[in-house]
Amino acid sequence: MKNFFIITVVYFVMFSILLYSQEVCETIPIQGEIINTTSDNGIYLSSKGNLKVLVVFVSFKDDSSYHSNWPVGQPPNDYSTFIDPDSQTNSTIYNNLNKLF
């Protein structure tokens, strides 16, 4: 019983760590990067005007693992609304990049 309790606790802790870890951004801070507090623009990309973005959903050719939101050999569910082709489309879908910016 004691071993079962310990295993359960360890499993829970490991699962929690895994859940947290997958939210991590791998971007490494640039040494010496200077933030300009008086600028009203993006540092490496403009934050004004039009930014055209190519979104590539990609899977490995031999990936046959099951995933509930992304069928094998096909694009993921709802992927076509990920970004609007132009600003006139005006999507109101929750995952739309245009509106999130």
Added chain:
Amino acid sequence: MSLGSYNVTGEVIYVETPQNKNSYIISGSYPDRYLATKDVLINKVDPVINFATYDNWTTTSDYTHINQPDSVVDMIVMIWRGLVFANWWSGEASLGYGNLYNVENGTIKIKAGYGNNAGSGVTVHYWVERPLEYTSHSTVHEIGHWLLGSAHPYGGPDEHGFWGIMRHSNDGICANTQERERLGWITPTLITSDALNVTISDYITTGAAFKFHPSNGYTNEYFYFENHQKLSVFDYATRNDNDKGIFVLHQQDIYNGSNNIRCKTSKWSMELDIK
């Protein structure tokens, strides 16, 4: 978030890698991200996409950008099925680092790094047991690094309940006042004297916000006030639809790369004594 001043548009495409996963493994158990990305973009995407469409900007220096092509692709978002390059991260602001390569018969370049004139895109892991919403949040965050810099001011051991582009993808991803102001998307009203019976419109849909600089505070110390009424599906300050009201953000100073305690919110324990 930008209220129309920043239009992020484009197209989506789905492809499979030209080779099996093991073909891209150089060492260890994970495939090499740079090699896999390069192979996909050159051999699967280039034949069907005109990359020149995605070359519209030239960066002359940090914060200075000209709306004209420079023969380098501006932004590609590579979204991979599953945690294929590592099981500990959801996104990264580059295309895997490494040498630049050419597409469009050598007329357009793709750069694989991150920073001033160093890259052409970001990488996102689609954590497929979660809905696409989380992937879109990760994408906003990674593109956000190109707009706001490389730091993570709202993470780490001192993290608090927070919302913002630079938060994790499972938290509120809507841009906070400090971010929207820095990007030139809104101009918060500066409070310089008593502000009684003030009306604040919905933050997300109108961009209305107030900011206050304590007279005895640090140079860059501000309190920001936002009214989140959840009128928009893009109001991700929190994921609870009932979390409506005034949200307060306290920035003690510009994030210095290590001290997350400089940024607090009203969701955290905060004492306010503002006059």
